[in-house]
Amino acid sequence: MIPMEQPAVNDQSRVQPRKIRAIAKPHILEEWVGKVFTTLCIIVLVVTIAAIVYFIASHGLATFITNGVSLSGLLSGLKWDPEGDIPLFGALPFIFGSFSTSLLAAVIAAPLGCCAAVFMTQIMPGLGKRVLQPVIELLAGIPSVVFGFVGLSIVVPFLRATFLGQGIGIAAGAIVLAFMILPTITTIATDALSNLQRGLKEASFALGATRWQTIYRIVIPTTLPSLLTGVVLGMSRAFGEALAVQMVIGNAPHIPHSLFESASTLTSVITLDMGNTVTGSAHNNALWSLALILLAMTFVFVFIVRFLERRNNR
Known part of the structure; x- marks a missing residue:
């Protein structure tokens, strides 16, 4: 019987698994x-x-547990005097000031930001990316104190000369906040418009629609949830802003009767009073309660953003 030759085992095949394991x-x-x-x-x-x-x-929560202040009294009270003979903890003027400045700032900034995004993505993308986008990015990098100083030097005198008031107040704070949240709204709106399916626009053009008809009948309605997300995030930024608003709003603890009257916000009263209170005192606890209201509103804004995102993904 002739022995069969065993196939030669390649040395490289033996080494290869080792190399693979080593790698x-x-x-x-x-x-x-x-x-x-x-x-x-x-x-x-x-x-x-x-x-x-x-x-x-x-x-x-120490305000309610330790100091005996009711939640309804804090949220609906009109007088703020924690150091008085009869301490008063009415935070409604500050809540009103925060909401009014944020809403008015969003009303001013939303059209500007969305129009800038449409210009950069739908009308003149080349010029928008070369000129407008760097300006928006530069605006986002300006410190809050600079916005406040510009508002105090330009916006307040303009409002004073135009409307014959003090100049400081809700309107001045809203204008300053509008330019501060403009980069946020513009950036999110630009991303939403840039990610729009190209087939939707091409189908609109194929049906004979003009560019402007396509923008306000196809582009804007399709991306509306994302645009609203940008507006809500801008409002969240405005709601938590302190220094710039503090410089132009007047910091008066009452509900103003007009947009050109001094007011105050949650953030401004916290920054002004926190350093002048004793830890654990009723005044200090009340300021922490205002901070808790700010935190709760932040959660509300986040919930709204998540809701809009889910609606947009359907």
Whole structure:
């Protein structure tokens, strides 16, 4: 019987699995390190947010638990005098000031931001990206104190000369806030318009629609939820702004009778009074309660944004 020759085993085939394992080990280690690092970052982020919420809530609720102030009295009271013989904790003027300035700022900034986004994406994309987009980005990088100083130097004198009032008030604060939130609204609107399906516009043009008809009958209605998301995020930014508004609104703790009368916001009264109070006092706890209201409104804005995003994805 003639013995059959065994097929020669290639030495390279023996070495190749070892090489593969040697190459795979560093990648497996890198992937494991990446997962661990990402998980730690998420844990730190969640713990930090939870700690902030707990800290603000524990101090803010002390107004009701320790000092005996009712929630309805805080939200609907018109007088704010925590240091008086009879302490008064009415936060309604500050809530009204925050909402009025934020809403008016959104009314001013939303048309400007959406029109700028339409110009940059639908009308003249080349010129918009070269000229308008850098201006918007520069506007986003200007510090709040600069906006406040410009408002105090230009907006307030203009309103004083035009409407024969003090100049400071809701209108001045809203105008300053409008330019501060303009980059947020413009950026989100630009992204929404840029991501619009090209087939929708081409179908509109194929049916004989003009560019302007396509914009206000197809482009704007289709991207409306995303545009509203930008407006809500802009309002959230305006609602939490402190320094710029504080410089031009007048900081008067009452509900104004006109847009050109001094008022105050939640953020302005917190920044003005927090450094002048004793930790644990009724006044200090009341300021933390105002901060808790701000935090609650932030959650409301986030919920609205999530709702609009889900509606847009359907």
